[in-house]
Amino acid sequence: MKPAFTDLIGNQRLKERLCDDICSDRFGHAYILEGPAGFGKHSFALRIAAALACRHRAEDGYPLPCGECPACRKILSGNSPDVITVGRGDKATLGVDAIRAMHVDVLIAPNDQEDKVYIIEDAQTMTVQAQNAFLLILEEPPAYVRFLLLTDGSAPLLETVRSRAQTQRIEPVPEEELAEWLVRTEPAAKILRNGNPAEFGELIAAAGGSVGRAKDLLDPKKRRSILDERETARAFAELAASHRGSAAVVSFLADFGQKRDEAISRLSATLSCVRDLLLLKQTENAPLCFFHDREEACNLAYRFTSPELLRYAGGISEAIESLRRNANLRLTLVQFAMQTGLLPR
Numbered sequence: 062m063k064p065a066f067t068d069l070i071g072n073q074r075l076k077e078r079l080c081d082d083i084c085s086d087r088f089g090h091a092y093i094l095e096g097p098a099g100f101g102k103h104s105f106a107l108r109i110a111a112a113l114a115c116r117h118r119a120e121d122g123y124p125l126p127c128g129e130c131p132a133c134r135k136i137l138s139g140n141s142p143d144v145i146t147v148g149r150g151d152k153a154t155l156g157v158d159a160i161r162a163m164h165v166d167v168l169i170a171p172n173d174q175e176d177k178v179y180i181i182e183d184a185q186t187m188t189v190q191a192q193n194a195f196l197l198i199l200e201e202p203p204a205y206v207r208f209l210l211l212t213d214g215s216a217p218l219l220e221t222v223r224s225r226a227q228t229q230r231i232e233p234v235p236e237e238e239l240a241e242w243l244v245r246t247e248p249a250a251k252i253l254r255n256g257n258p259a260e261f262g263e264l265i266a267a268a269g270g271s272v273g274r275a276k277d278l279l280d281p282k283k284r285r286s287i288l289d290e291r292e293t294a295r296a297f298a299e300l301a302a303s304h305r306g307s308a309a310v311v312s313f314l315a316d317f318g319q320k321r322d323e324a325i326s327r328l329s330a331t332l333s334c335v336r337d338l339l340l341l342k343q344t345e346n347a348p349l350c351f352f353h354d355r356e357e358a359c360n361l362a363y364r365f366t367s368p369e370l371l372r373y374a375g376g377i378s379e380a381i382e383s384l385r386r387n388a389n390l391r392l393t394l395v396q397f398a399m400q401t402g403l404l405p406r
């Protein structure tokens with residue numbers, strides 16, 4: 062097997078599958094690339110387009126795409142007229158007009174490559190009307206057309222659209238691989254890891270396997286708010302585990318986020334922390350998304366019972382929902398503390 066998509070990290074199985082489809086000329090007309098924001102969907106899509114056009118595609122000794130031939134260079138620098146990105150711009154949805162424009166464009170043969178690749182961003186925001194218009198092209202596309210639908214979840218797509226495309230999931234990059242890559246490619250990451258390894262570890266854990274998020278968090282300002290959220294989550298767990306009484310709970314609540322969005326983010330981090338602890342009560346090998354230090358998580362989980370953690374998880378979810386529905390911030394937090402038994406009723 063050729064080395065493939067070598068400048069992207071993680072997702073080895075997906076890379077091999079795509080490379081196999083491309084090299085054996087079995088690449089389909091439509092693929093759905095599914096994964097959360099920051100997981101590198103657009104980078105993947107551009108590299109797929111380059112791989113399809115790469116002049117060294119069938120030759121040994123070159124990765125796929127090679128990144129050096131004129132076709133690769135043109136596509137990877139975003140300058141190929143045969144790779145077209147369709148997006149919603151600053152609108153909430155991807156409407157039928159954009160799809161109709163694409164419909165006209167699809168009929169024009171490619172300029173200088175064999176394939177014409179359409180990268181459809183935020184495909185989950187396509188209106189039903191847009192999806193029905195898209196189906197008209199998807200049912201019988203010209204032989205040279207490839208659609209890459211990028212989405213953070215394909216559920217809003219019509220079954221008729223999904224059934225005509227292959228869905229490929231982009232997985233989070235394992236923490237160690239992400240850390241190693243970040244240090245190798247970003248000088249700021251190397252400085253942080255050497256100067257403050259604990260904070261670097263927090264950054265990697267907070268990135269949740271997302272390359273985009275990890276890079277974002279190298280910015281100290283962005284990192285600060287995430288670290289604050291994670292600190293709040295840990296403080297909550299410590300408070301709940303130590304049963305320190307009402308005064309400590311009231312002071313904790315007073316220090317909670319002052320704004321609604323901030324409070325929701327902190328509660329979400331806390332939920333993710335509680336979720337890890339709950340999973341650890343079931344099995345010590347559970348995959349963790351909040352903690353990067355399994356020992357720290359296990360020691361904390363040991364101090365709770367499963368019903369306690371379930372009660373906290375339920376209470377936090379309810380509080381998040383209430384705040385999203387515009388409930389009063391202070392009242393919601395007090396209610397949460399009383400419902401979960403942190404404060405006496």
Ligand SMILES: [Zn+2]
Pocket residue numbers: 114115116117118126127128129130131132133134
């Ligand atoms: Zn090439």
